[in-house]
Amino acid sequence: MKIFLLLFYFFSAIVFAQSDKTIPQKLLDDGLIFLEDAGQYFTYPIRMTGKEWLYAGTIAGGTYGLMHTDQTLKDAIGRQTIKSLNGDFWDGPTYYGVVQYANIAALSTYTVGLFSGEDEVRKVGRMLFQSLSYSGITVMLLRTVFGRHRPYSGEGPWAFTGISVDNEIQSFPSGHTTVAFAFSSVLAEYFDTIWSRVFFYGAASLTAYARVINNQHWVSDVVVGSLIGISGGLLVVNEENNRGSENKFSISPTINGISFTYQF
Numbered sequence: 364m365k366i367f368l369l370l371f372y373f374f375s376a377i378v379f380a381q382s383d384k385t386i387p388q389k390l391l392d393d394g395l396i397f398l399e400d401a402g403q404y405f406t407y408p409i410r411m412t413g414k415e416w417l418y419a420g421t422i423a424g425g426t427y428g429l430m431h432t433d434q435t436l437k438d439a440i441g442r443q444t445i446k447s448l449n450g451d452f453w454d455g456p457t458y459y460g461v462v463q464y465a466n467i468a469a470l471s472t473y474t475v476g477l478f479s480g481e482d483e484v485r486k487v488g489r490m491l492f493q494s495l496s497y498s499g500i501t502v503m504l505l506r507t508v509f510g511r512h513r514p515y516s517g518e519g520p521w522a523f524t525g526i527s528v529d530n531e532i533q534s535f536p537s538g539h540t541t542v543a544f545a546f547s548s549v550l551a552e553y554f555d556t557i558w559s560r561v562f563f564y565g566a567a568s569l570t571a572y573a574r575v576i577n578n579q580h581w582v583s584d585v586v587v588g589s590l591i592g593i594s595g596g597l598l599v600v601n602e603e604n605n606r607g608s609e610n611k612f613s614i615s616p617t618i619n620g621i622s623f624t625y626q627f
Contacts, residue, residue: 386477393473393489397496400602404497404595422590426583433520433581441578445515447539453576456569460539465495465546490549490599498545498595502536502588511535515578537580540588543570548596567592 384392411419448454458464473488475481510527511534512518524532547563571585580588 389477389482389485393485396489396606397493400493400599401497403602404598407598426587429583429586430520430581433514433583436575436582437514437520437578440572440575440582441514442576444578447577447579449577453569453573456543456566456573457539457577459546459566460541460543460570460574462495462499462538462542465542466492469495469546486603487549487553490553490603491546493599494545494549494592494595495542497598498541498591499538501595502538502541502591505536505587505591506533506538509533509535511581511584513579514581520581520583534580535584535587536591537571537574537584537588539574540567540571540580540585541592543567544589544592545595546592548593549600552597552600 442449447457469488469491471488473485473492476483476485476488507528508526510524510529510532512522512524512532513534514520516522516531527533544564544567547567551560551563553559567589571589574580574585575582
C-alpha cells in the first residue's frame with residue numbers, strides 16, 4: 364500500500380509540478396500554438412506590404428545575381444570531394460545541420476520540460492520544433508520544385524532539372540543550412556544577448572561554409588537556406604513574445620462538457 368501511495372505521489376507530482384495544467388492540457392495548448400503559428404508563417408506572403416514585397420524582390424534579384432558567381436566561388440572554396448563527411452573539422456558543423464539530430468534535440472528538450480513541469484524549458488523545445496518544421500517544409504518544397512544539380516555533378520550552377528524528388532538534384536536551397544539557422548535563430552533570439560547571437564549564428568554559419576567547402580552546395584544555396592531558417596526562427600520567437608505568458612487558446616472541462624476559449 365505504501366508503495367502504491369509513493370507511486371501515486373510521484374506521478375501526481377510530475378503531472379502537476381509547477382503548473383495547474385495537466386500534461387494532456389499542455390500538449391493540447393502547444394498543439395494549438397503550433398497550428399496558430401503555422402498559419403501565421405505560411406500565410407505571411409498574402410499579408411505582405413508593398414515595402415515588404417520590394418524587399419522580397421531585392422532578395423530574389425540578389426540571389427539571381429549571386430548565382431552568376433557560384434562557379435567562381437566554388438572553384439575558390441570547394442574541395443574535390445562528393446562526401447558530406449570527410450573525417451575532419453567540418454564534420455562537426457555538418458552534423459549541426461542534420462535535421463534528424465536537430466529534431467531529436469528539440470523534442471528531447473520539450474519532453475524534459477513537459478514531464479519535469481519546467482514550462483520555460485518546454486516552451487524552448489516547442490519553439491525549436493516549430494522553427495524546424497515551418498522552415499523545413501518550405502525548403503523541401505523549393506528543393507523539389509527547382510531540382511538544381513549539386514556542385515559535384517560537374518554540370519555547372521545553371522543546371523536545373525525542375526520538379527524532382529532525387530536528393531542528388533535538390534541543391535537549392537541548402538537543407539543543412541536551413542536546419543542550422545532555424546535552430547540557432549530561436550536560441551540566439553530567446554537568450555537575446557550579443558554573445559548568444561555571435562555563438563549560435565556563428566555555429567550556423569560554419570554549417571553553411573561546410574556545405575560549400577565540401578562541394579555539396581553552391582553559395583547561393585546556403586544564402587537562401589540561411590534566410591529561410593532565420594525567417595522560421597524569428598517568426599516563432601516574435602509570435603511567442605506577442606503571445607506573452609497567456610495562451611490565446613485554452614480548453615478546460617466544465618460541468619456541461621468542455622469549454623473552448625480564444626483570447627483576442
